[in-house]
Amino acid sequence: MxxxxxxxxxxLVIMALFxxxxxxxxxxxxxxxxxxxxxxxxxxxLLLGPVYGxxxxxxxxxxxxxxxxxxxxxxxxxxxxxTMALTMYGFGIxxxxxxxxxxxxxxxxxxxxxxxxxNAPISLAFSMGTLRLMAGxxxxxxxxxxxxxxxxxxxxxxxxxILLFKSLEKIWKKx
Numbered sequence: 001m002x003x004x005x006x007x008x009x010x011x012l013v014i015m016a017l018f019x020x021x022x023x024x025x026x027x028x029x030x031x032x033x034x035x036x037x038x039x040x041x042x043x044x045x046l047l048l049g050p051v052y053g054x055x056x057x058x059x060x061x062x063x064x065x066x067x068x069x070x071x072x073x074x075x076x077x078x079x080x081x082x083t084m085a086l087t088m089y090g091f092g093i094x095x096x097x098x099x100x101x102x103x104x105x106x107x108x109x110x111x112x113x114x115x116x117x118x119n120a121p122i123s124l125a126f127s128m129g130t131l132r133l134m135a136g137x138x139x140x141x142x143x144x145x146x147x148x149x150x151x152x153x154x155x156x157x158x159x160x161x162i163l164l165f166k167s168l169e170k171i172w173k174k175x
Contacts, residue, residue: 015052018044022060026067030156031149037064038154041088042115042161047172050092057088072127079130083123091115091158112158119154120147 018040025036037060045053061084065077072080094114099107124147132140 011048011052014048015044015056018048018052018056019059022056023063026060026064029064029068030153031146034146034149034153035064036153036157036160037061038084038087038119039157039161039164041084042091042158043164045088045092046095046161046165047168050089050096053088053092054085058082058085060084072131073134075134076127076130080123080127083126084119087115087118087123090118108162112155112162115158116151116154119157120150124150 021040022037025039028036030036038057041053041057041060043053044056058081061081062077065071065074065080070077091111091114095107095111098110101107102110124143128140128143131143
């Protein structure tokens with residue numbers, strides 16, 4: 001684990017790797033600009049900590065939006081990127097707060113639910129609020145059609161990140 005006061009070279013290299021994985025994941029799309037760019041952010045939030053996961057989640061979404069041509073407009077994608085950062089931070093904090101208090105199944109269940117809820121309906125609510133200011137109520141309500149796809153993508157990203165974390169956990173602690 002890294003310290004809270006400084007970032008060492010190893011952490012920077014690992015962050016660069018996760019950012020690269022986010023970029024690669026941005027090419028694995030489920031629908032439009034909805035992709036597997038957030039999985040490395042979720043994984044980093046578990047392995048490195050919430051702040052690192054937040055940075056990686058923010059950049060991951062920006063990469064996906066960039067290669068998709070910012071289909072929802074640059075201002076809206078900036079809002080989404082910041083909600084991705086909040087999602088990864090909340091996911092990582094939840095894991096850290098509950099990992100010593102509950103069974104492993106409960107910890108990953110709670111952490112996973114927090115990640116999905118923040119990543120789908122909460123993030124979508126922020127996006128709808130922004131779009132309402134930009135383009136009106138009807139345009140904002142149109143984003144609701146994305147909720148099922150966002151939820152499926154969030155579940156997939158969270159589950160894969162937890163499975164990878166469990167596979168890497170023992171190796172990670174040794175390094």
